[in-house]
Amino acid sequence: MASLPNPGADEAVALETDRASPSQIPADLDTEKPLSESSRESRWGEYAEGDPVSRRGAMEEFAEMSKELTKLSLQRSKSSTKGRRSHIRRSSTSVTMEKDKDVDIDHDTLGSVFSKDDDFELGDFLRGGGLERRTTAGGPGKKIGVVFKNLTVEGIDATSSFVKTLPDAVKGTFGPDLYNLVTRFIPALRFGKPPPTRTLLHNFSGSLRDGEIMLVLGRPGAGCTTFLKSIANNRSSFVAVSGDVRYGGISAEEQDSQFRGEVNYNPEDDQHFPDLTVEQTLKFALMNKTKKRDRDSIPIVVDGLLKIFGISHTKNTAVGNEFVRGISGGERKRVGIAETLTTKSSVVCWDNSTRGLDASTALDYVKSLRVMTDVSNRTTFVTLYQAGEGIYDLMDKVMVIEEGRMLYQGPAHQAKAYFEDLGFHFPERSTTADFLTSLCDPNVRRFQPGREASTPKTAEELEAAFKNSDIYKEILKEIDDYENQIQETDAADTRQFQKHVGESKSKTVSKRSNYTVSFARQVIASTKREFWLFWGDKAALYTKFFIIISVSLIVGSFFYGQSLDTNGAFPRGGALFFSILFLGWLQLSQLMPAVSGRTIIARHKDYAFYRPSAVVIARVLVDFPVIFATLVVLALVGYFLMGFDVDVSKFFIYCLFIYVTTISITAMYRMFAALSATIDDAVRFGGISLNVLIFFVGYAIPKQALLHDSPWFGWLFYVNPLSYSFEAVMGNEFSDRVMECSPEQLVPRGPNIDPQYQGCSLPGSQLGSNSVSGARYLDYSFQFSRSHLWRNFGIVIAFTAAYILVTAVAAEVFPFATGGGGAMVFKKSKRTKAISKLQQKGQSKDEETGKVERIGDVGGVPTLGSSATTNNDDVEFSSLSTSDRVFTWNDVEYTVPYGNGERKLLNKITGYVKPGTMMALMGASGSGKTTLLNTLAQRQRIGVVSGNILVDGQSLPLDFRRGTGFCEQMDIHDTTATIREALEFSAILRQGRSVPREEKIAYVDQIIGLLELEDIQDAIIGALSLEQRKRLTIGVELAAKPNLLLFLDEPTSGLDSQAAFSIIRFLKKLSRAGQAIICTIHQPSSLLIQEFDTILALNPEGNTFYFGPVGQSGSAVIDYFAKRGVDCPPTKNVAEFILETAAKSRKINGKRIDWNEEWRNSDELAQLKRDVEQINLERSQHPPLETSDAQYEYAASITLQCSMLTKRLFLNYWRDSSYLYGKLFISAIIGIFNGFTFWQLGNTISSMQNRMFTIFMIIMLPPVFMNGILPKFFMNRMLWEVREQPSRIYGWFAFCTANIVCELPAAVVTSAVYWLLWYFATGLPTDSSTSGYVFLMCMLFFFFQASWGQWICAFAPSFTVIGNVLPFFFVMVTFFNGIMRPYFTIPPFWRYWIYYVNPTTWWFRGVLSATLPTTQVICSPNELTHFNPPPGQTCIDYAGNFISSVARSGYLTNPDATADCAYCAYSNGAEYIRTLNVHEGDKWKGFGIFLAFVVINWGLVYFMIYTVRVRGWTFGFGTAVSIVEKALSWVGGLARLIRKRKEDKVGQDSEKVKEVIGDSE
Template sequence: MMNNSALVCIYQAGENIYQLFDKATVLYNGKQIYFGPADKAVAYFQDMGWVKPPRMTSAEFLTSVTVDFENRTLDIKPGYEDKVPKSGAEFEQRWLESEEYQELLRYYDDYQARHPADETRDRFETAKRQVLQKGQRTKSQFTVNYWHQVWYCMMRGFQRVKGDSTYTKVYLSSFIIKGLIIGSMFHKIDRKNQSTTQGAYSRGGLLFYVLIFAAVTSLAEIANSFANRPIVVKHKTYSMYHISAESLQEIITEMPIKFLAIVLLAVTTYWMPLMKFTAGAFFQYFLYLFTCQQCMSFIFKFVATMTKDGTTAHAVGGLAVLMFTTACGFVIPIGEMHHWMRWFHYLNPLTYTYESLMSTEFHGRQMLCSNLVPNGAGYENVPVANKICDAAGSVKGRKYVSGDAYVQKNYHFAYKHAWRDWGVNVVWTAGYIMFNVIASEFLKPLEGGGDLLLYKRGHMPNFGTENADAKTASREEMMEALNGPGVDLKKVIAEKDVFTWNNLDYVIPYDGATRQLLCNVFGYVQPGKMTALMGESGAGKTTLLNVLAQRVNMGTVTGDMLVNAKPLPQSFNRSCGYVAQADNHMAELSVRESLRFAAVLRQPASVPIAEKYDYVEKILLLLGMQNYAEAYVGKTGRGLNVEQRKKLSIGVELVARPALLLFLDEPTSGLDSQSAWSIVQFMRALADSGQSILCTIHQPSATLFEQFDRLLLLKKGGRMVYFGDIGPNSSTMLSYFERESGVKCGVSENPAEYILNCIGAGATASTSADWGDLWEKSPECAKAREEVEELHRTLPSKPTNEDPELCTKFAATYPVQLKMLFKRTNLQFWRSPVYLRAKFFECIACALFVGLSYVHLNHTLGAAQEAFASVFMLLLIAVAMVNQMHVFAFPSRELYEVREAASNTFHWSALLLMHLLFEIIWSVACQFFCWVCYYWPAYYSGRASQAGFFWFFYVLIFPAYYCSYGLWILYMSPDVPSASMINSNIFAAFLLFCGILQPREKMPAFWRRLMYKTSPFTYVVQALVTCLVHNKKVVCGEHELLRMDPPSGQTCASYLQKYKSEQGGYIRNPGATSDCEYCPYTVQDDVVRKYNIHWGQRWRNFGFLWAYIIFNVFFMLFCYYIMRVKVWSLGGLLNIKNWIPKRKDRHEKDTTIFQAKPSDKNMVKK
């Protein structure tokens, strides 16, 4: 239609599809063995001696030719046994010597003569220029010009923002909640018309915390970037758009949400604390915050672009947050930074933002001194001229301190730099946008193919990874392996149980009404038989399979499901196997390890381990997997291919030894025809050995379809269309459909496609007849119902041999579950070097940066403050550690919920506890190096009572806290980005209430009594800080001394003696009569005591942290049970939907189970 040439690779192509192609090429191990007219390809290989079965499609036949000779499925013509090619090289040689190849060369030469290369190139470039959009470069691979690409990506971006409302709600809610918390925490720092020096520190802490919040919440950009990357990179390979166009559109599509978020944050954090009460100052505050947040977002997008995996990106992102916050000027004033750190100060966007915010807030402010020195008894009548304020920037003899002088003296900030700093941040934002745009253009496609096997060290087969698939077992081998040698198969089948179901309905709540997914379905599965479950997409195939397998957890199921005409026994779930369509496996395990894990946990506990392992070897042999039994499962591109993964999925269910029934959900989806044939042949051999099999399958080829014994066909709405035998060459089934439709099935036509076309389920098929009604009135339906009733009459007399061991929910005891999960989780961590490298990098790099930032701390008053601040920065490392943890733990949760939970492999708590244990183990190892890199560069105390306690608390106990905390966040979250956002908010709240940014005395009563004591970081900070400063003397620096003039005739000693005896400190020049130099502290313990930190409370704090750890573990288990097992939600518990009545049209009838909406074809009319 479009006059285009199409090169198509297609799996399991039907004959009608194959006939649409003009040419066909056949490859064998990378060698071309045919290229020519599609309608002559079959004849070419038939002439070689290969026999094509009557109803085998051409595509299936051509694929079967390329199977290894010893595994061949095609017959050979008599007399051609020694003539047919047996390897890829022989096929290629036969092709090169064939008349068809010579004809191809002649055609090629003739075409080249008629269409010279230059002419073809000119025509191609002309055609290309015609389709290119105006303004697009001639040599570009993209049809649409760049700015239109940005426009279309932007339109899609707005649609994605609208569609992904959950993340947007979580994002905005976090800013609203956090803004209210911050605003109330710093509520009315000072009175409206009078600021004080006591509130100056709180103002600085408030502005610093808001910056940290903006930076930490921007870390979620990393998770979002990796979630979108596979799609964006794939679109680039299709030449749809530049990746940089996607990067540019994010500026516009994400800006409204971020703009609104900063508005909400700015309003609450500015007016509630009563910051500078002018409109100009507020809009400057908003502008600085918004620019900073945009800059940080693009920094983390750039980090994600430059890294290959999420764990590494979170490690680098966590390091960036710590470096930016450490060097912004609050925890280390610019004047006290080491010279090596100054260069980073100039590259830090938070530095410029913090200076703009602080200098604007304090500009023109005159702060009343809260503490004039000296004061108290005996100094009431001393004039202000002989006193000095203890705040930075104070002038002796004055009780007011200039805000500009305060920020200049304390932080080296100046108001004249405010707009310059904003301009610098605008440049940084534009720069990181440019860096991200340029770097994104070099993103490489994800590795694909799935055919690169990775073997365990020392287990590489001699033949390498080529021809790794061995032949699956024959019927006789299968029978002997599953039932033992010399067993009477008829006796085995006769003794097996029969599963039946009758009058089965399934109704679910839907949009305020109900929807019926299954309607009056009946049938049975007998031992030794394969039953196919077919229907068009949406007919209810998988739904029926899940209902029969007892895997639905919502809606109402009515009808009878019986085993031997008796109610389902307690052992039903344990007696069945279920192979889901999605092949979910632990990537870090080998094939043998995966099967052994399932065998130990799913076979009865009385079976010895050695016997379970022997059975695993049998399954490996039966499935032909012995050659890659020691290969890792891996992931897409580096691990098992699609067929091998499907075999592993089947193997995992077979090692459980399902005695009753094996369910399979579309086991051939995504496979080529030969792989599908291999899987179905294995299922056939399994059925012939006495296994009952019920399998959904979507439009199989004729050869696959004829391997089944019975068919259950469904139409839209879950109604039955046929249930009965298929018969030889599908004759029994075809006789019914040919009679009812009046259309004969062709000799070479695929019966599966034929019956779907009959009922109007094909892509282009339609029918006016209601095949559900036709079936209910047919003699075949009556016969099938009679067969079910006959089974119900005869089966009750059959003896029931229910194994008591199968009546328990789990096969293995809880200690065995823990033991096996201990082994599996250990391998999962050990074989994940990327994750472990990221953890160690995060700890070592961040701790080294903090340690070197405070290297060689002296005994000044500032050193005590910096020790306090360094612990605060050290805690930030845990934020990124937790985010890394979420990325790594999520696949384990997903694997359990998709496959292992439904099969009752183990209890969910065992997974949580073992993952927590190994997270703690590896985190402890990381924290040790973190302690070394942080503690010793700063020359903290080497006494065992201090260094030892710090090591014990920080290295051994603190990891247990943040690991248990991080996992309960993940297990209550729907996905990783949401978990990252929730973690950032809760973590930031803990930092806010720990007493560093807002001293306990300045907190509002509500927060002081509740959250200050509730925040675990309160006790962590107290325990760690006291180890750093205990018994360390204070020697004030020149700028830290309080200088004042004593009254006339007094020396400094006589003037300050009483004050010093009450308040502590020392006088540096006691004999002077002017310009007294007073240091308010003698030991650093006194400096931190105003933050409620005491050396004697360190073991109390140790006990409190253990209480939090225990709470976290129990809350982790509770959250998982509520959110993932019971699947409760806060909205569901509160019944929020019913608060708002549903709008109802006045002409709309009341909806019930028997009434349908006009637009709802799946509703069943009564």
């Protein structure tokens, strides 16, 4: 890691290297010399890769880098004031604080630091101003310490609660949920008894000077994170914080208002935007913390940070997350640390930042903190759960916390002696950190003989003892001394700090602002990031444009060939409605990124990178070009295909309104996302708002009818931006159009009809005219006017601005942060209710001390392997299933496709594990441990595995996967199940068919007892702590009774030392009982490593560098490396020694050791291969007897699989209240909108049309419903694919069956809610046969949309692709059913096939034929068609033949009149529906065909899951995507090549100019 600072290196002379060339480098520099340990340590293991460094090569690179940096310096000097220094020149002479000045970043020094890849020095990097400015004296510009006095923190008392089920969610709708939401943001409205609180921290006092590190130790739940957040002034999640915290004399209030970014908290979880590359993540951070004049240094600093943390090779790799493929977890942790360093903050609180790092890397990380703290005089707080002695020795102070009480604070080197003086015993081989965290754990701590009674035991007693100690008095004296120093120096350091912070800001930023760059620069940086994110998600990008192109072609062809006469008027309006709606509909996918990035944005706000509102503006700015690109595709394809007027001005007005409307709808979605607490709420409200836009646009129901006939909701027309855009594009298209009356709409028509005595049935026609003005048609049909066009444009812009403004304010005001104590959540049962009562009364007591504790807290649940269970180990563990077979692997290799070639991840790995032994699989992050584990467990789905993997010398049996247990690192479970339910599920489905169910349940009881989970067996998994989840994961695999071996991937990752030791001790007991175990492990302590029997150690690229026994105190490992010249110090942790030795490619006697090659040529490997061959030979001659269950791939029958999984999913739906509640809510709201908007429809023709449209509006449900169904099915699918299918718990048939069956009750209930609220309000027939039939069809429709979403989700590769594919399917079922364009006008290509294969065609035909035929039609005056009969004839004489023989529909209102005949086009509903190609006899025909489509959907779920998820079929889509990606990659590469050549040419021209300038000078 980075070398510790050298006090004698304070003087430095600027290197004039800008004209250096390779010819000027001394030849002797090419001689190889060993690198210093400090040089190697500064690179986080990166030096282990590649060939030995050539110093001559490094100097050549240095010369090239210097040239680049010199260019930047020259550019800087031209813009700087005359006489400003361009190099740092440190002096040993003391310079007073008042005369210190900040200097520019020294690019020459940085160049010398960065050019030497293997000799990278963190100290030099920082001293050279690589990360932040230095003073002219060479010291840091910011130095502030922290003082905290009487710090007390109150949080919500969240001890335990019951899971919120569907009834609770429904009851919450009518008051409690709304009250909680409102009072959360407006506390003044709260009334009644406040929620109970508890004290999280009790009266903490202390200080930490600049240049010091404090290690904060405590078990999970002790209060370490609370303390760090309080010090970092991150207090929003607490109820109250009292006491005084000051930063160099600056109050917490002033720090929050002016210096927020100078005090930071780095959280344990690594959340980043997964589609950004590592370079983009760090570059973005620096863009927000670097003022304009220093921007040229950003790429150099990024390179420096990458080298510091050894992740240069990940520069252009996506960061990724658990769903997006990217860098490894350890590398992601380093990115998070590097991002925090870019804040350049003075006080940093690191919360368990070594989680996921191996021991060697963790030590390197803490050494980096040590160097940064010393060189930059930072004030550093760090909490670590597993801290080795090497880490502990780097600390200045240590604080020990338990139950929110400070047990110790003071010098780190005095802590051990202090507690020994109290009477505690320090165990051998224990680390100091482990000793300190075990003090309040009665299962681990030990007392000195004879002092058991006198030694304080509880947290309260230990706190009291400390506050009476001399060390505490010294702590209080340090506080007084520091405060006195601040007063005596007139706060010189604080003033220097304030001055430095002010000078680091851009000129346009207020000195009192928290931010470094202006709001405009924040917006620019955020806009760049949004573009990076947009381009980074290639799958979504390709899918989106594919959908737009395909849908534009399909819908354009659907409306193709529209007649220019009156027959095309209404369909043309439908085409325009689609145009303004479609892109906005597609933007519904923006809800997910708007909500999912909140946590990251909140952290960046704390880092003072940018205001959240800057991201809001940035997303709008990105919308401009992105939506424009989608608009171009839609307009160029759709406008001309749909037959709109070919006029330049009309085309651009059409494009303009689609453009602004899409932006407006997108802004509206984001507004709802900003106002919603969860993604479920955002989808719910966003989907409903989309339906409201469609309902009240004025197309299905004209404006006048909305305002007069729908008084409850008609006013929504005026607050609907879509209605204004629709009026504008309709006016734009129709205003100057004159439409000839279609022959089908001439009244009367037929033989012997005189044209001058005809009328046109289209609204807006005039008596005696056979043409209709477009303007009159708009006025009579929709009450629209072309004169409103630009007014409407302004209104849409105003709506958009309002949406953006509300979103920006909400982003600043509503963080939606959660906090307080973590709550244990139980299912409702008699046992859990009794536990809850005990908690409320405080009657759960600690057996040793009598102290009241909360059941479910870490301290209240015994640790594994405690004395409470030790006595009965032999009895309890003997009942577990054990293995008698030997597992071997020989020369295993694993190769995966990579780019245009292949990449080998595992290289000829050999080993074995016997029953009763436990193997540790070790290696640095990214070495291939998890890859090997998955390969051995037969869990790899891509790539090629070669070599031999055998059981007893024979090929793997059919039941191998279910005969092994595999514990995932991520602890993947059904989060709504309880502990007992998860264990029983595993036992019942994975134990043999011959085992009785009662015996399986009894075995689960034993597992619960062994894991000591009795008190929390009914706890919901989603609320468990990390250690409890680890125990559950192990229990789930043990419940299966694995008869071969148990695989575990990082079972101790993220746990504190005691919890890790408990887990490993438990595994050791399993192995002693006969279980074979292979376990990957990152940070084993000396105690932990001794529990393992053998070690398999890997280096990067999957190479073995050691396999063999651990030996007593690690003797076997030590001997192996000692033979090769590397000795392990006596007190060194053997595990850390292995990792550090392998990472540091040492030289012995001038020869570099390649540990991979050493192993390949070793006698140990030769012996290992002989052992494997001997084992295989011996065991293959005596194969084990086949059991009756061995012939089955799955232990349980298909029937049992289906029933168990169905039961679990029912419980999942019931307890995941937001899912079912969301369905009920949407059904109710849309049912109300539909029913009351079309309230009690009359008998006019427009009422007939409205009857059709109210039935049609059910088509608006799937876009909203499926946005809830898809995530649920997708998460179920991921759980099955990742954990339960590889473990052979249940198969694909059971998965499909359970997911289908569980949707049926929800569909029945939600369809009933929708039908009740909609049907009777509209005035449709209420007789039992008709209404019952419509309910039946509604229920089938809800079945259809659930199964429809499931098979689409089964096929699609990712959730992003699913979201972009859905609009394609929605458009197909919405348009091609004869409603949007009558059947007889649909182009023949679509009419004769897609109309008939569209499921909704038959649903609408069935429902329309059931509800409309018997309805009598009475035309309103404006619906009548007027014409004059020839002189001497009555109306009936003239038009009678037309009515009876030609039209065969309608009637005359005045048959005996001789002038101004009035004709009504329909006399009943049967005549009306015939125009839609619907007939009275379609009722049961429609039902039967639609039912067939529902059944086909269910069949497709099975088909897609089996073919795509089990068999791996892609149906050609994988090849197509690959071709597109390669084509785009080729185009991108060509563009980069052209750009590089241009840059090279510019560089050459610049060099020539410089030479000319140099010659002239």
